[in-house]
Amino acid sequence: MVRVVLENVSKTFKGGVNAVKNLNLTINDKEFMVLLGPSGCGKTTTLLMIAGVYKPTSGYIYFDDRIVNDLEPKDRNVGMVFQSYALYPHMTVYENIAFPLKLKKLPKGEIDRRVKEVASMLRIDNLLDRYPRQLSGGQQQRVALARAIAKQPDIFLMDEPLSNLDAKIRVEVRAELKRLQRELGITTIYVTHDQAEALSLADRIAVMNEGVLQQVGTPDDLYNRPANTFVAGFIGSPAANLVDADVVEAGGEYYLEMLGSRFKLPSDLAAIVKGESRVIFMVRPEDVKVVEGQGFLVYSVEWLGREALAHVRAPDGTLLRVLLPPESKLTIGAEVSVTFNYAKVHVYKPSGELIA
């Protein structure tokens, strides 16, 4: 049972790449924390510093109250699972799971008990005599998970462990992973670039971009109150609309001039944008409503299964993403207008920060 604290942690590689910049993050005991961000943003580097494979260039890493910067990886008692399963090809499933326990010099009986226990937990008990090449991708990843669990680590570190699995298996193993983590109560730090995976698994998500932490919060926090335009655009699918707007006051009312059109703001939003001259207006596709009117053109409609995604061309040429309800009869080429669910929109400074 361990709490992990990163305090002003930075990593600069030889050659000068600043992979992680002054990261401050606490992962609570038993928490499922997801590190989320685009490729190259520093997720794996962060994970490998926690594992002890890389040393921070500066800053401190704590396990509970103990600084572990100089602790060898093998002494950290972490269980790691990677994208490529990293199973030993010449060992059976049983031997793969048992291997770290042999290294720990556990008695044979205890090893046998643990291997069988995790194998049944992950429903691979019928595969113990097989070799990795005789397993499907989903089965191999279960074995990798079983090996990590059998070690009874203080912390799980997982780097995109599901990204090699096909969509159906991925959702299955994802659900299993979430259930196991709850059941075992082991602090887990899980890296992914897939925002849907992050939203489904995490107690909290830490969003990173270009080595810099952008926001930490529950899935609900990040989806409904994104702190900046990066998080707003990264979380949610189809992606949120982010539109440059001028703030205009006329006759005591506030308007946003954007999309080649003018939108009157309700009083609570007017109070927020008062004092700004330019803002970035953020609205999710499900919060744009297509109504009768002029100036906007339905450019495309894609059926997504339960609902449809439309691209609606604004008078200035911007394409807005709009989710249409299943009963919508909208067709390509129709001339329409749009309104917004103002209770759900956000406005940001041109720098990208949320205007409070």
Ligand code: ADP
């Ligand atoms: P992510 O896992 O988010 O895709 P990484 O942590 O792997 O990102 O990489 C962050 C940045 O650090 C990238 O620019 C990457 O090229 C660089 N980087 C990662 N590992 C090394 C290394 N061993 N040496 C030099 N640069 C590295």
Ligand code: MG
């Ligand atoms: Mg990575």
